[in-house]
Amino acid sequence: MGSVQIVTTILAAAITAVAVWLAVRAVLKMVAVIRLGQPAPERFTDKITRARTMLVETAGHTRMLKWGVVGAAHWFVMVGFVVLSLLVLEAYFEVVTTDGGLPIIGHWTIFGLVTEIIGVLGLVGILVLMAIRLRNRPTRPGGRSRFTGSTMWQGYFVEWIVLLVLIFGFVIRGFKVATDHFEFPVWATPVSHAVGAVLPAWADGVSVAAAIKIIISMTWLIVISLNVTMGVAWHRFLAFPNIFFKREPARPAGSGLGALRPMTSQGKPLDFEEADPEKDQFGVAHVEQFTWKGLLDFSTCTECGRCQSQCPAWNTGKPLSPKLLVLSLRDHAYAKAPYLLAGGGKDLTGEEKATQAQLAHLDVLALAEADKPLIGTAEEGGVIDPDVLWSCTTCGACVEQCPVDIEHVDHIVDMRRYQVLIESSFPSEAGVMLRNLENKGNPWGAPQNTREDWTKGLDFEVPRVGEVDDFEYLFWVGCAGAFEDRAKKTTRAVATLLNEAGVSFAILGEGETCSGDPARRIGNEFVFQMLAQQNVETLNEAFEGREKAKRKIVATCPHCFNTLGNEYGQLGGEFEVVHHTQLLAHLVATGKLTPVQPVDGGVTYHDPCYLGRHNRVFAAPREVLGDAIEGDLTEMPRNSERSFCCGAGGARMWMEEKIGKRINVDRVEEAMATGARTVAVGCPFCSTMLNDGVNGKGAGEQVEVIDVASVLLRSVKPQQPQGGKETTPVGG
Numbered sequence: 001m002g003s004v005q006i007v008t009t010i011l012a013a014a015i016t017a018v019a020v021w022l023a024v025r026a027v028l029k030m031v032a033v034i035r036l037g038q039p040a041p042e043r044f045t046d047k048i049t050r051a052r053t054m055l056v057e058t059a060g061h062t063r064m065l066k067w068g069v070v071g072a073a074h075w076f077v078m079v080g081f082v083v084l085s086l087l088v089l090e091a092y093f094e095v096v097t098t099d100g101g102l103p104i105i106g107h108w109t110i111f112g113l114v115t116e117i118i119g120v121l122g123l124v125g126i127l128v129l130m131a132i133r134l135r136n137r138p139t140r141p142g143g144r145s146r147f148t149g150s151t152m153w154q155g156y157f158v159e160w161i162v163l164l165v166l167i168f169g170f171v172i173r174g175f176k177v178a179t180d181h182f183e184f185p186v187w188a189t190p191v192s193h194a195v196g197a198v199l200p201a202w203a204d205g206v207s208v209a210a211a212i213k214i215i216i217s218m219t220w221l222i223v224i225s226l227n228v229t230m231g232v233a234w235h236r237f238l239a240f241p242n243i244f245f246k247r248e249p250a251r252p253a254g255s256g257l258g259a260l261r262p263m264t265s266q267g268k269p270l271d272f273e274e275a276d277p278e279k280d281q282f283g284v285a286h287v288e289q290f291t292w293k294g295l296l297d298f299s300t301c302t303e304c305g306r307c308q309s310q311c312p313a314w315n316t317g318k319p320l321s322p323k324l325l326v327l328s329l330r331d332h333a334y335a336k337a338p339y340l341l342a343g344g345g346k347d348l349t350g351e352e353k354a355t356q357a358q359l360a361h362l363d364v365l366a367l368a369e370a371d372k373p374l375i376g377t378a379e380e381g382g383v384i385d386p387d388v389l390w391s392c393t394t395c396g397a398c399v400e401q402c403p404v405d406i407e408h409v410d411h412i413v414d415m416r417r418y419q420v421l422i423e424s425s426f427p428s429e430a431g432v433m434l435r436n437l438e439n440k441g442n443p444w445g446a447p448q449n450t451r452e453d454w455t456k457g458l459d460f461e462v463p464r465v466g467e468v469d470d471f472e473y474l475f476w477v478g479c480a481g482a483f484e485d486r487a488k489k490t491t492r493a494v495a496t497l498l499n500e501a502g503v504s505f506a507i508l509g510e511g512e513t514c515s516g517d518p519a520r521r522i523g524n525e526f527v528f529q530m531l532a533q534q535n536v537e538t539l540n541e542a543f544e545g546r547e548k549a550k551r552k553i554v555a556t557c558p559h560c561f562n563t564l565g566n567e568y569g570q571l572g573g574e575f576e577v578v579h580h581t582q583l584l585a586h587l588v589a590t591g592k593l594t595p596v597q598p599v600d601g602g603v604t605y606h607d608p609c610y611l612g613r614h615n616r617v618f619a620a621p622r623e624v625l626g627d628a629i630e631g632d633l634t635e636m637p638r639n640s641e642r643s644f645c646c647g648a649g650g651a652r653m654w655m656e657e658k659i660g661k662r663i664n665v666d667r668v669e670e671a672m673a674t675g676a677r678t679v680a681v682g683c684p685f686c687s688t689m690l691n692d693g694v695n696g697k698g699a700g701e702q703v704e705v706i707d708v709a710s711v712l713l714r715s716v717k718p719q720q721p722q723g724g725k726e727t728t729p730v731g732g
């Protein structure tokens with residue numbers, strides 16, 4: 001060992017010792033913070049499926065690759081990080097001796113070849129990612145980007161480190177080539193040989209370059225250890241557990257977001273018959289009341305901003321960005337952690353848990369952070385502004401896009417639950433809807449005995465459950481379908497088509513009540529459970545004696561479709577629920593319905609969030625339209641899983657939209673830009689929102705917003721009087 005190697009070895013050992021010590025400290029701190037969260041025992045079920053899902057999602061980059069170039073570039077950088085870590089390890093042998101290398105595999109040509117290929121592709125990948133970050137920098141001319149609000153220096157820092165480590169990998173090899181210490185052939189390592197051709201034959205170059213590579217790598221480790229909230233770096237490690245512990249890992253890829261997380265206290269679902277707000281946690285009032293998985297979510301965020309770029313609230317100038325929400329919760333959790341770890345915190349009656357002595361030596365910043373309300377305005381020092389909380393439409397675009405499976409919607413609804421159930425603090429205009437749900441069983445407050453009024457004027461009898469001996473489908477009409485004028489047309493169209501196709505179906509009529517979706521999404525789990533339990537009881541009675549496969553329900557409202565199909569199981573109601581577009585597509589495909597006159601004038605289709613993104617029903621409505629219209633469907637730029645919300649989900653239908661541009665107007669502009677004269681929808685709420693948007697633009701005469709079922713009915717029964725006037729019942 002020469003004098004240069006003595007210096008490089010000491011340097012490498014010293015910086016590594018410091019880095020490892022800091023990293024261990026950082027990991028212990030992160031684990032301690034995450035453990036502050038509430039129990040979530042359901043995250044430990046089915047470990048094999050979880051492991052498989054984690055491997056598929058990470059190795060396959062299932063979310064990222066949907067972003068084309070950036071996904072591919074990130075994949076190579078990720079693989080480069082894993083494989084080329086071996087080269088960092090090898091550098092520890094190279095600082096000691098100029099011809100050092102990894103024992104055993106370090107001499108295999110295949111090792112030389114693989115690391116060479118990954119090194120080159122990693123270099124290309126990181127340059128692409130750097131270019132993308134620069135091109136999308138928030139300060140660029142032209143407005144907000146997905147990186148707006150991200151900690152940009154951290155992203156640049158990580159990218160430069162990766163670039164330099166990769167470059168020094170080739171420099172080390174180049175010096176080995178130049179000094180004849182390189183054993184891999186040119187065909188396997190052409191870039192290394194090319195670099196060697198331009199480097200001097202400096203004998204100590206290998207050790208010096210290896211030391212620099214180690215110093216760069218350890219500088220990275222030191223910086224991230226001193227910044228435990230640096231998700232852009234930590235996600236390299238945290239993404240694996242975060243995906244492993246994701247909600248519903250068994251849901252087949254591409255089958256939608258699934259049910260909302262039930263309200264839990266101490267890890268157990270809350271039963272309102274026994275729940276006590278002084279003993280049980282009602283939603284989330286403090287950051288430590290999220291589960292540990294929630295705190296892991298916040299720690300894992302890479303600040304990539306994919307969620308933000310798709311969020312309808314953010315894109316229409318509202319203060320909500322799912323990324324910024326997650327970052328605020330993360331920063332708050334880590335800043336408050338010293339207080340919590342010292343024994344601080346409020347019990348469920350609001351009393352401080354810690355003694356004076358426990359808090360005596362605490363940092364004032366941690367104490368100040370602990371005093372912040374989780375939900376509050378800037379003047380109140382709140383972590384999350386109420387306008388942020390109430391802007392969410394629960395459209396799921398953020399969850400859909402997040403490459404590390406962060407569960408924004410569950411966290412947002414958990415915070416809403418506390419605000420609604422304990423604080424009674426929510427946009428006042430939604431109070432009418434909640435009162436109507438409690439008192440009348442529907443958000444409009446319509447008398448229950450008018451639920452069947454939509455059947456009037458039909459030229460066939462609509463059977464009721466109990467009046468017919470048997471039926472194949474229970475037609476779940478929904479509140480909109482029963483009471484809202486436009487939606488009633490869809491209900492009649494569906495009933496007419498089912499009758500035409502000879503499908504045996506029956507309705508609950510006055511036995512039906514609201515599915516509970518708006519109550520659940522606004523955070524009123526109590527009202528949701530009240531309504532849902534009543535419906536589950538009614539439905540179980542209607543299907544008594546039938547196995548699940550024969551408990552078939554067809555729903556026209558995607559919110560009912562989602563709630564009945566995905567969420568009633570939490571309350572003992574297991575049903576096979578289809579959306580009417582799925583059943584209609586099947587009836588057309590099997591020849592039970594025959595479109596005879598194509599609808600012309602151009603048609604575009606708006607994917608409802610709770611049908612498309614939440615439940616992955618993209619094809620059926622398009623199949624129906626494909627059979628019913630002239631020419632091809634004209635797609636909007638944002639369609640299918642990247643569809644843009646209409647603005648009504650998450651109970652936003654019942655709240656005023658006071659901030660920014662109206663979401664429905666944004667969507668309508670996109671629809672109208674296609675030139676289509678018909679905007680087909682599959683949801684009564686989308687129908688209302690888009691109709692309002694079209695009328696607001698004064699385009700009601702040129703553009704018509706109607707349900708897919710009504711388009712099909714026009715094609716199947718063109719002679720039937722239809723059209724825009726409610727006084728002309730479809731099918732009647």
Ligand code: SF4
Pocket residue numbers: 307310311312313314320321322391392393394395396397398399408409
């Ligand atoms: S669910 Fe939709 S509206 Fe809510 S934060 Fe996510 S993207 Fe935004």
Ligand code: SF4
Pocket residue numbers: 300301302303304305306307308322323326398401402403404405406
């Ligand atoms: S929440 Fe997910 S999608 Fe959004 S910035 Fe963080 S990692 Fe990216």
